[in-house]
Amino acid sequence: MSETLQSRAATLAHLRGRTLQRGESVPLPLITAATFHAPGDSTGFHQYGRFSNPTWDAVEEMLAHLEDAPCIAFPSGMAAIAAVFFTLLKSGDHILLPADGYPTGRGLVERYLGKLGVTFDTRPTATFLDGGFAGYRLVFIETPSNPALDICDIAAVAEAAHAKGAIVVADNTTMTPFGQRPLDLGVDILVAADTKAPNGHSDALFGHVASRDADIIAAIKDWRQTSGSIPGALDAWLVHRGLETLELRFERMCNTAEVIAERLKGHKALEAVRYPGLEDDPSHNLARSQMERFGFLISVVLGSEDEAENFINGCKLMQAATSFGSVHTSAERRTRRGDAVPPGFVRIAIGCEPVEELWTAIKESLDRVAG
Structure with missing residues (x-):
């Protein structure tokens, strides 16, 4: 981890302490108010729950501290993506999406924005630079791609897309600010589902948008207030709690993934293993150049659907569940x-x-599958 990131990790849990008054609680209070005392001209104060909330403010401060950029919180990662699309796109715009990224983002454009006159193309992450970016209003990348873990060159995409006048958006859900920093590599907007590792306990849905462009942040914030796409105070409080231990958990998860991915190679139950940290992985060299860590996701291929299900269900230290980034190891057959x-x-x-x-638990389950 870079010295700057180490400093941000060290000070993250102390942000609230900088402004504490005598007798105030050290932990963040949970404030669920829909209305606030607002006599007269209350500009600059909390007034109504759709406009702002002190618990959101604290989470956004932590996220901004990590991203080194202003952040706007949302009730899910998809809400953050939707905010970017509906705020910045208009009828006639043409956009580029990853063919192998999170499918709900593509579904949002195809099923809803398409009705409003927005068109799109898709392109595989591993060859995302091929074909150029002429004619696109917005270019959206997800790297590493979920779930196949292919990677594209973030800085090269940003430079080439900007040269053609496109806005560049990066989904950094899989990596968190401790694993990869797309804003530092030139993208205009970052989106992430904090439901995953930032919360880390599988008990809150949350997301955020980050940008160093003040006009974009103002527009995104206005969208949230106008649309009502606001996070719940309890979810914000839970994410705030999770963020305080993100660096510690993320380091443990990445360290473990590096060990296990190497040991998975060559197991007779597996037809393929993908992990950017493996020296023979197609993404390894690029991953080394643009990622702080290699992440905690590993993709494997077993011989059949039944073998995959038997592996997951037979592992005593693995939850059969969707999503990722929690304290417990989980796995999912992604064709579902x-x-x-x-x-x-x-x-x-x-x-x-x-x-x-x-x-030991993973190997025992794979060994049973392999017979």
Whole structure:
């Protein structure tokens, strides 16, 4: 981790303490108010729950501290993506999306923005630079792609797309600010689902938009207030709690993933293993140049759907669940979610279990599958 990131990690949990008055609680209070005392001209104060909330403010301060950019909080990662699309796009705009990224983003454009006159193309993440960016109003990247873990060159995409007048948006959900920093690499807007590792406990939906462009941030904030796409105070409070330990959990998860991915190579139950940290992975060299860590997601392919399900269900330290980034290791056969992957494709999300105990459980389940 860079010295700057170490400094941000060290000060993250102390942001609230900088402004505490004598007798105030050290933990963040949960404020669920829909209305606030607002006599006369109350500009600059909380007035109504759709406009602002002190608990959101605290979370946005933490996220901005990590991203080194203003952040606007949303009730989910998809709400953050929707805010960007509906705020910045208009009829006649043409956009570029990853063909192998999170499918709900493509569905939003196809099923809803298409009715409003927005058209789109898709392109595989690994060859995202091919074909150029002429004619696009907005270029959206997700790297590493979810779930296949392909990577594109963020800085090169940003430079080439900007040269053609496009806005560049990066989904950084899989990596968090401790694993990858797309804003530093030139993108205009970052979106992320803080439901994942930032919260880290599978008990809150949340997302955010970050940008260093003041006009974009103002427009996104206005969209949130006008549309009512606001996070709940309890969810914000839970994410605030999770962010205080994100650096610690993320380091443990990434360290463990690096060990387990290497050990998975060559297991007779597996037809393929993908992890950017593997030296022979197609994405490894690029990952080394633009990522702080290699992440905690590992993709594997077993011989069939049944083998994949038996592996997941037979592992005593693995939750059969969608999503990722929690303290517990989880896994999912991704064809269930409509991804264009083989029937036996499994995305493993490494959690915080001790590495040797987790590896033993994974190996025992794979050994049973292999017979």
